[in-house]
Amino acid sequence: MPAGQRATDTAYEAVRQMILSGEAAPGTRLGEAELAEMLGLSRTPVREALQRLGADGLVEVLPHRGARVVLWTAADLEEIFELRTLLEPYAAARAARIGLEEPVLIELRGLCAAMERAAAERELARLAQLNSRFHAALIDASGNQRLPAMLTSVMHAPLILGTFHRYDAETMARSMAHHREVVDAIAARDPEWAASVMRSHLRAAAANLKEDQ
Amino acid sequence: MPAGQRATDTAYEAVRQMILSGEAAPGTRLGEAELAEMLGLSRTPVREALQRLGADGLVEVLPHRGARVVLWTAADLEEIFELRTLLEPYAAARAARIGLEEPVLIELRGLCAAMERAAAERELARLAQLNSRFHAALIDASGNQRLPAMLTSVMHAPLILGTFHRYDAETMARSMAHHREVVDAIAARDPEWAASVMRSHLRAAAANLKEDQ
DNA sequence: CTCAGTTCCATTGCATACAACGTAGGGGAA
DNA sequence: TTCCCCTACGTTGTATGCAATGGAACTGAG
Numbered sequence: 001m002p003a004g005q006r007a008t009d010t011a012y013e014a015v016r017q018m019i020l021s022g023e024a025a026p027g028t029r030l031g032e033a034e035l036a037e038m039l040g041l042s043r044t045p046v047r048e049a050l051q052r053l054g055a056d057g058l059v060e061v062l063p064h065r066g067a068r069v070v071l072w073t074a075a076d077l078e079e080i081f082e083l084r085t086l087l088e089p090y091a092a093a094r095a096a097r098i099g100l101e102e103p104v105l106i107e108l109r110g111l112c113a114a115m116e117r118a119a120a121e122r123e124l125a126r127l128a129q130l131n132s133r134f135h136a137a138l139i140d141a142s143g144n145q146r147l148p149a150m151l152t153s154v155m156h157a158p159l160i161l162g163t164f165h166r167y168d169a170e171t172m173a174r175s176m177a178h179h180r181e182v183v184d185a186i187a188a189r190d191p192e193w194a195a196s197v198m199r200s201h202l203r204a205a206a207a208n209l210k211e212d213q
Numbered sequence: 214m215p216a217g218q219r220a221t222d223t224a225y226e227a228v229r230q231m232i233l234s235g236e237a238a239p240g241t242r243l244g245e246a247e248l249a250e251m252l253g254l255s256r257t258p259v260r261e262a263l264q265r266l267g268a269d270g271l272v273e274v275l276p277h278r279g280a281r282v283v284l285w286t287a288a289d290l291e292e293i294f295e296l297r298t299l300l301e302p303y304a305a306a307r308a309a310r311i312g313l314e315e316p317v318l319i320e321l322r323g324l325c326a327a328m329e330r331a332a333a334e335r336e337l338a339r340l341a342q343l344n345s346r347f348h349a350a351l352i353d354a355s356g357n358q359r360l361p362a363m364l365t366s367v368m369h370a371p372l373i374l375g376t377f378h379r380y381d382a383e384t385m386a387r388s389m390a391h392h393r394e395v396v397d398a399i400a401a402r403d404p405e406w407a408a409s410v411m412r413s414h415l416r417a418a419a420a421n422l423k424e425d426q
Numbered sequence: 427c428t429c430a431g432t433t434c435c436a437t438t439g440c441a442t443a444c445a446a447c448g449t450a451g452g453g454g455a456a
Numbered sequence: 457t458t459c460c461c462c463t464a465c466g467t468t469g470t471a472t473g474c475a476a477t478g479g480a481a482c483t484g485a486g
Contacts, residue, residue: 006276006469006470007469007470008469008470031436031437031438032437032438033436033437033438041470041471042470042471042472043438043470043471043472044469044470044471044472045469045470045471047261047438047439048260048261048264048469051261051264051265052264052268055265055268057359057362063219063438063439063477064437064438064439064476064477064478065437065438065477065478065479066437066438076358076359079357079358079359080359082303082357083300083357083359083360083363086299086300086303087296087299087300090295090299144292144295144296145289145292146270146289146292146293146296146366146367147296149270149366150296150363150366153359153362153363154359219439219440220439220440221439221440244466244467244468245467245468246466246467246468254440254441255440255441255442256441256442256468257439257440257441257442258439258440258441260468260469261439276447276468276469277446277447277448277467277468277469278447278448278449278467278468279467279468
């Protein structure tokens with residue numbers, strides 16, 4: 001999804017960032033006129049952007065009643081992690097099977113290092129963003145062209161940020177180690193290993209989420 | 214996705230049916246003005262409908278260049294069946310685990326019977342439509358609210374129709390038997406069984422597709 | 427005081443007009 | 457003849473105005 005020059009893309013990115021950064025809290029009403037004025041655009045591209053965000057699952061659009069930032073329940077989180085547990089290990093396995101170019105592996109390891117730095121400094125917002133990029137890169141690396149689009153609706157950073165807030169030092173270290181291990185498994189061209197680590201990674205996150213809820 | 218009274222919904226359903234019925238062949242250009250005039254609407258709701266269909270994966274919208282009905286390649290079909298093989302067995306297993314109300318089971322068995330009739334009469338278009346309804350019903354029955362939306366992009370009837378055309382009598386009978394067996398497995402509350410049959414069902418379809426390609 | 431009915435207002439839905447982009451076709455130079 | 461550029465047209469992108477819907481506030485009766 002490129003930024004593009006179109007006003008629609010501007011609006012899409014702007015509203016998306018508002019949501020992902022937490023500026024627009026879950027449940028917030030997103031009025032077309034209000035956003036249009038804020039962004040210096042007309043309602044038309046804003047409206048289109050909201051439709052797209054609705055398709056992404058980031059906002060909820062009700063006929064004649066406008067758009068709101070979606071509210072996540074505990075059940076939603078459970079659903080999301082179940083779906084990720086199905087799809088991401090598959091993506092990791094495929095990436096391992098088809099093999100990745102050296103530059104891609106280097107990029108993934110770079111993200112691992114960056115995440116570890118962010119974790120050490122408790123820069124959780126930055127960590128969540130890097131984490132999203134890491135998982136997105138892996139999904140792209142799977143070679144399945146449909147997977148990225150399918151997962152956009154369940155890979156939203158605000159969720160991830162919420163999970164990182166709960167992590168203690170040990171859990172955090174384990175999560176970082178998982179990232180490294182997935183990349184090593186892929187580099188070793190071992191699909192079973194890659195899928196297995198990814199599954200562990202996601203189940204660990206899901207378990208942590210359930211604990212205090 | 215309800216029909217709704219809005220012009221946008223009218224346009225969405227109309228164009229969707231054009232594609233699913235084959236009236237608009239893959240690769241066909243979908244001009245906004247042309248569709249608008251055909252449907253007696255303005256370009257605005259048509260445009261919105263095309264965006265939604267783009268998100269569904271039924272049409273491809275290129276900036277400044279309009280929308281076309283998507284073209285499926287063999288690789289696309291392979292991808293789609295891989296994703297369905299991941300998600301639908303999961304759906305069947307969940308349906309078996311949580312258990313279904315008697316009316317739902319009756320509805321599913323009704324669809325099985327209807328499909329068998331359609332298959333016997335070689336009413337393949339009708340069969341494809343019933344088949345879509347059957348799978349959609351199962352996905353709904355999984356209880357995972359996100360699954361239906363995720364699978365819309367890979368559950369398009371034209372594909373299925375294409376597969377049925379290739380079926381000989383034996384393969385067709387096997388496919389129908391799979392449907393019955395999945396329902397029985399769910400009724401028996403056996404998740405493993407349900408998932409396994411569904412997996413067989415999809416792999417059989419995928420194998421058939423690859424044969425003469 | 428509570429609740430139902432009604433009116434008003436804010437907001438979304440749709441239509442139309444204009445602007446901007448992309449493509450196809452023609453004309454000129456090498 | 458061939459290639460490139462440039463112009464013209466058709467299409468998409470955006471803005472704006474009006475219509476229609478939904479909700480809230482107000483009023484009246486019970």
